Amino acid sequence: MSTLHKIKGFADLFAPESDTFTVMEQRARDIFSRYGCQEIRLPLVEKTELFARSIGEETDVVQKEMYTFLDRKNRSLTLRPEATAGVVRAFIENKIYAHNPVAKLFTCGPMFRYERPQKGRMRQFHQINVEVLGTDAPQADAELMFMVWSYLRELGLNKLSMEVNSLGCRTCRPVFHQQLTRFLDGLDHAQLCEDCQKRSSTNPLRVLDCKVSRCKELVREAPRIHDSLCPACREHFTIVLDILDMAGLAYVHNPCLVRGLDYYQRTTFEVVSTDIGAQSSVAGGGRYDGLVRQLGGPDLPGLGFACGMERLALLLENMGSSRLDFFLAVLDEQALNKAMIIAQHLRDKGFAGEVSFEARSVKSLLRQANKLGVKTCLLLGPQELEKDQILVKDMETGAQKAVGQNDLEQALGWQGR
Ligand code: HAM
Numbered sequence: 364m365s366t367l368h369k370i371k372g373f374a375d376l377f378a379p380e381s382d383t384f385t386v387m388e389q390r391a392r393d394i395f396s397r398y399g400c401q402e403i404r405l406p407l408v409e410k411t412e413l414f415a416r417s418i419g420e421e422t423d424v425v426q427k428e429m430y431t432f433l434d435r436k437n438r439s440l441t442l443r444p445e446a447t448a449g450v451v452r453a454f455i456e457n458k459i460y461a462h463n464p465v466a467k468l469f470t471c472g473p474m475f476r477y478e479r480p481q482k483g484r485m486r487q488f489h490q491i492n493v494e495v496l497g498t499d500a501p502q503a504d505a506e507l508m509f510m511v512w513s514y515l516r517e518l519g520l521n522k523l524s525m526e527v528n529s530l531g532c533r534t535c536r537p538v539f540h541q542q543l544t545r546f547l548d549g550l551d552h553a554q555l556c557e558d559c560q561k562r563s564s565t566n567p568l569r570v571l572d573c574k575v576s577r578c579k580e581l582v583r584e585a586p587r588i589h590d591s592l593c594p595a596c597r598e599h600f601t602i603v604l605d606i607l608d609m610a611g612l613a614y615v616h617n618p619c620l621v622r623g624l625d626y627y628q629r630t631t632f633e634v635v636s637t638d639i640g641a642q643s644s645v646a647g648g649g650r651y652d653g654l655v656r657q658l659g660g661p662d663l664p665g666l667g668f669a670c671g672m673e674r675l676a677l678l679l680e681n682m683g684s685s686r687l688d689f690f691l692a693v694l695d696e697q698a699l700n701k702a703m704i705i706a707q708h709l710r711d712k713g714f715a716g717e718v719s720f721e722a723r724s725v726k727s728l729l730r731q732a733n734k735l736g737v738k739t740c741l742l743l744g745p746q747e748l749e750k751d752q753i754l755v756k757d758m759e760t761g762a763q764k765a766v767g768q769n770d771l772e773q774a775l776g777w778q779g780r
Contacts, residue, residue, distance in 0.1 A: 394510070402470065403453065409452065431714060445474055460663055469492065471672075493668055494665060496754075499652060508603075515645070526635060617633075628650055636674070645671055650664070691706050694722055
């Protein structure tokens with residue numbers, strides 16, 4: 364019978380990569396809780412309308428990348444392409460704002476986008492996500508950038524750059540929109556890439572951050588949104604940058620940083636790595652005042668970011684530590700059951716270990732212990748069984764000694780975990 368294969372752009376994760384994912388999530392939980400974030404877990408599937416109304420009908424994500432299907436009652440559902448829309452939906456539906464003036468929510472898990480797979484770009488990928496709802500203080504924007512920066516630094520990453528921009532608000536963006544459209548109308552459209560020819564009329568801002576070099580060249584002289592910001596947006600952005608300056612967080616003001624989702628207003632940012640090739644954005648986010656209202660909630664502001672775990676994993680060394688403290692090697696069939704009892708006792712004390720489920724030669728068992736990468740191999744044969752002992756072998760030095768089965772923990776000098 365033919366074997367079945369996974370879907371293109373989807374991955375099976377084994378150790379040590381899966382250990383790296385666990386460590387990334389754990390550190391995120393620890394670090395983000397220092398800022399008052401609480402973890403939430405949300406559905407992977409939502410009504411399609413939620414994404415169309417939040418991310419924007421004209422975005423690449425909604426137009427081309429969603430996994431959308433009809434359920435058995437002909438309702439259109441979508442595998443979430445990102446987390447923000449679901450978090451905001453849950454925030455409104457559960458009236459979190461009623462008892463929490465500023466909610467800081469953390470969530471992580473798989474997202475789905477039908478993109479062309481390449482290094483650092485998957486169809487099922489994982490994000491670590493933070494959303495802050497209920498404050499329009501520019502200090503919250505800066506705090507969010509501190510959060511993502513500290514997290515990435517504590518993971519040990521340093522070849523990173525923080526790019527920031529302001530996209531203005533509902534007052535000043537339309538003015539810029541007009542200026543940009545006029546500029547784009549003056550270009551020879553045939554020179555733009557196919558996507559940008561369409562974007563010029565549907566979503567002109569996106570032309571600004573197109574990665575195609577011909578388009579980059581053409582928009583070099585385009586008007587800058589910074590010059591059109593209203594006084595309130597200008598002040599907001601200045602305060603954010605002042606705080607970053609005071610904290611010594613080196614950033615680059617990238618006036619073309621637009622981001623691919625339509626809900627952003629004012630501050631946007633992206634953390635870019637110089638080390639992983641084309642898919643260099645490891646985290647991105649910004650402010651989305653207006654989204655809560657747009658999705659039927661009260662008029663509350665919001666902001667957030669997401670880190671791409673696959674891209675972080677490309678930059679990180681294997682972060683998993685050796686999983687096992689011991690390997691209990693059984694040299695004789697008769698010792699098998701006793702070995703299970705000894706191993707269980709050690710596990711109840713907090714140690715991690717495996718038993719060889721069959722009796723084999725010392726040589727083959729030590730080879731197995733080596734493969735497992737354990738520091739200690741415990742050997743149990745007929746002689747040890749008779750004397751209620753066990754042989755303790757240090758796999759690094761090769762030294763071994765017999766100890767009483769009841770003295771095992773002490774003899775090993777282990778401190779219970
Ligand atoms: P995004 O820029 O679309 O933003 O995605 C955030 C991060 O997810 C990217 O910087 C990248 O590291 C990772 N990512 C995106 N697509 C893929 C993919 N196909 N394969 C691997 N990694 C990928 C958002 O999703 C917003 N919801 C972020 C946000 C939260 N804004 C406010 N709150």
